[in-house]
Amino acid sequence: MTRAPLSHAAFAFLATVWFGVLLGVAFLATPVKFQAPSLNLPVALDVGRATFALLSKVEWGLGALLFAGALAAGRRVWIAAAVGLAALLAVQALWLLPVLDARVSLIIAGRPVAPSNFHLAYIAVDVVKALTLLGLSLGAFDGLRGPR
Numbered sequence: 001m002t003r004a005p006l007s008h009a010a011f012a013f014l015a016t017v018w019f020g021v022l023l024g025v026a027f028l029a030t031p032v033k034f035q036a037p038s039l040n041l042p043v044a045l046d047v048g049r050a051t052f053a054l055l056s057k058v059e060w061g062l063g064a065l066l067f068a069g070a071l072a073a074g075r076r077v078w079i080a081a082a083v084g085l086a087a088l089l090a091v092q093a094l095w096l097l098p099v100l101d102a103r104v105s106l107i108i109a110g111r112p113v114a115p116s117n118f119h120l121a122y123i124a125v126d127v128v129k130a131l132t133l134l135g136l137s138l139g140a141f142d143g144l145r146g147p148r
Helices: 004-033 043-071 075-109 118-144
Strands: none
Touching: 004 043, 004 075, 004 118, 043 075
């Protein structure tokens, strides 16, 4: 039985950590804060703005490490997935977060905000990222078992 190189294990670890961070912040902590009765909407939105600004930075770091791991492993599909994840991060960081931040600023200032689908678009991108990372994690860990 041949063993997968250390780069494969590092890639599996990084994909899993990123998946866990995304799951914990975007799909667990964020919705739960809106259930806290003492946290009014403007404060919850401001906390969310700060949370997602930091999450974006963390994801860029994890994305760079994942890309490096994919290169080290020499797996084309992993490299392509890492590039795809970077494109999704760019959509969020360069388009969706600025738009959502501006909307939060208006709400905090007490100004009316027209309904939009920007938040749903952000969630959709997070779902695609999560599914991609889950697939990469499962595939990379499965590959660590070696040939059957």
